[in-house]
Amino acid sequence: MFILLIAIVLPIDAAFMPVFSIAGASPSLAGVLAAFVSLNASRRAAWWGCFVIGLLIDFSSPHYIAGSILFLPGPNTLGFALGSGTVTVMRSLLLRRSMLTVAAMTFVLLLAVSLIWVFIWSIRGIWLDGSVPWPETALLELGKRIGWCLSSAVMGLPVGWALNRTFSWWGFPGVGPRKF
Numbered sequence: 001m002f003i004l005l006i007a008i009v010l011p012i013d014a015a016f017m018p019v020f021s022i023a024g025a026s027p028s029l030a031g032v033l034a035a036f037v038s039l040n041a042s043r044r045a046a047w048w049g050c051f052v053i054g055l056l057i058d059f060s061s062p063h064y065i066a067g068s069i070l071f072l073p074g075p076n077t078l079g080f081a082l083g084s085g086t087v088t089v090m091r092s093l094l095l096r097r098s099m100l101t102v103a104a105m106t107f108v109l110l111l112a113v114s115l116i117w118v119f120i121w122s123i124r125g126i127w128l129d130g131s132v133p134w135p136e137t138a139l140l141e142l143g144k145r146i147g148w149c150l151s152s153a154v155m156g157l158p159v160g161w162a163l164n165r166t167f168s169w170w171g172f173p174g175v176g177p178r179k180f
Contacts (some may be wrong), residue, residue: 001170002037009033010056020155025147027155028110030057034080035106035156036163038087039096040172046084054080054113058171063133075120080115086112097167102160107153114145 009029017026034053038046054077061076062069087105094101118138125132134141 001166005033006030006053009019009137010060017155020151021149023147024144026152027151028148029152029155029159029172031113031149031152032102032106032156033112033163034084035087036102036160038084038109039091039094039102039105040167040170042173043088046088047081049172050080050084050109051077054078075117076113078120079116080109082116083112097164099157099160101164103153103156106160107149110149110152111146114122114142114149116143118142120145138169 013026013029017029020027034050037049040046041049055073057076057080058073059071062071064070087109090105090108094105108136118141121132121134122138132138132141134144
C-alpha cells in the first residue's frame, strides 16, 4: 500500500498541487502520507518509510546552484526521517485515527523537515561556495516553508480522513477488525 501511494502522491505533488498554492506555498501530499505512516506504523517502518519519501523528493527536485544542476540527497531525506522521529515520540499521546491528528502531525513533521532543510542548506552555503537555493535570507525562507507546513496541514484534513478510511488495508501492527 505504501509503495502504491508514494508512486501516486509524488507525481501529484509535482504536477497538480501547485494549483492549490497560496503565496508560493504548495501543499505536500507526501508530507500528509509521511505523517499518517509515522502515526500508525512501527517506529522502524515509519522511519524507513519517511526516509524513502525524503530521498525520492531529493532525487526528484534538482537545484540550480553555481551554474550546475544538483540532485542533492540529504536535506529532505534527513528532514523526513527526523520529522518521523518527532511524530513517533508524540503519537502515544494522540488519538491516531483522527483527521485532525493527521493534519496537526503533518504540520509538526513538515516543520521539522523545514528546519533541517534550511539548516543543511545554510551550512552548505557557508562551508562551500555561498550558494543556497533561496534568493533572500534563511529566515525568510523558513517563513515561506512554514506557509508550506500550514497549507499541507490544511490539505491533511481531507487527505487524512481518506487515509484513515483505508486504515485496515495497511496492515499496521495491532490492526484487527473493528469492534462496534
